Amino acid sequence: MTRPRLSAVSVLTFSALIILTGCFGPPAPAPTSTSAAPTTTAAPTTSPAARPTGVTSAPAAPLSTAAAPPSSAPASPPPTEEPVPGGLPEQVAPLIIYYVAVEDNGVSGPLIGCGDSLVATTTAPVRFTDQVRPSIEALLANKSRGVGLSGLVNVLYQSNLSYAGGELTGSTITINLTGQFMLGGVCDIPRAKAQLEYTAMAAAGATSAQVFVNGRPIDEVLSLT
Template identity: 50%
Template sequence: MTLFYVAVGDAGKAGPEIGCGDSLVATETGPKEFTNQVEASITALLANDAQELGSSGLRNALAASDLEYVSSMVDGDVVTVRLNGAVSSSGTCDDPRIVEQLKYTAMTAAGTGQAEILVEGEKIEETLSSK
């Protein structure tokens, strides 16, 4: 299972560059097969409430959020993930970290090129921009 975490200030060296000069870094957990890979990956990502991923230096921007997986659906090259709960961001740099951690984890699990994350039925970008 592949989960994504944030390398703060890495400027795209270790993975895809996201806002504020950070990178997303893929991490692997044990080889497991699930009926729904998206559910397993997103649930594992949301279950981690630690700010830092061990001693790796990678940051978990989702640590303060209280979200739970509801469902996911793949349509063509887009995976849509529905979550319930509350997103907690500590500012403008955290917003893209949160969004991209979820999107890249979902896209990798689903094998798609795009992801849409909905929180309480609303796009996560809109949820964050209204805070």
């Protein structure tokens, strides 16, 4: 039996196919559905508009609404204002006490009563916070009629009076006394009143004074003396 003979063209074509197959290799397999798609990592941004198109951000974690557990450390006390000191500052100064210059006719001080003058004197330095109390108490504690060698007179020297309290309202100082007056005559009434009022005004820096004795105005009490 005679074999079919290959033509020269067929041989050349077959040889070319073998050469191409050795150079390029078999064709690459087609991608399957199980191949993972490449992931794209978005760079962090501060604004939603800056995110790349087509990239979906992961949802933010929900905020917790549960209250935070109490701390074991003691809470700091709230800030408080500085305490305001009560009353007047303590100071040391002489006290001003008023006595009477009998029949001086206002030459040495304010004219009072029966043609007399009221004269201011000073004590040795005294420590105090409220000057009214020590001033009135110093006046009432003096049990001498004459005031040294000054020639001044203290008409309250026989009276049994005690200081019970005082209050400054505006420019008026009010003082309260307890006890009884013991005076030497009708002219001692304005003298006693003036000594108390002027001593209280000087101590409080007031321009007027009211004096009460056992809860009653001094004028009423002295009218019965």
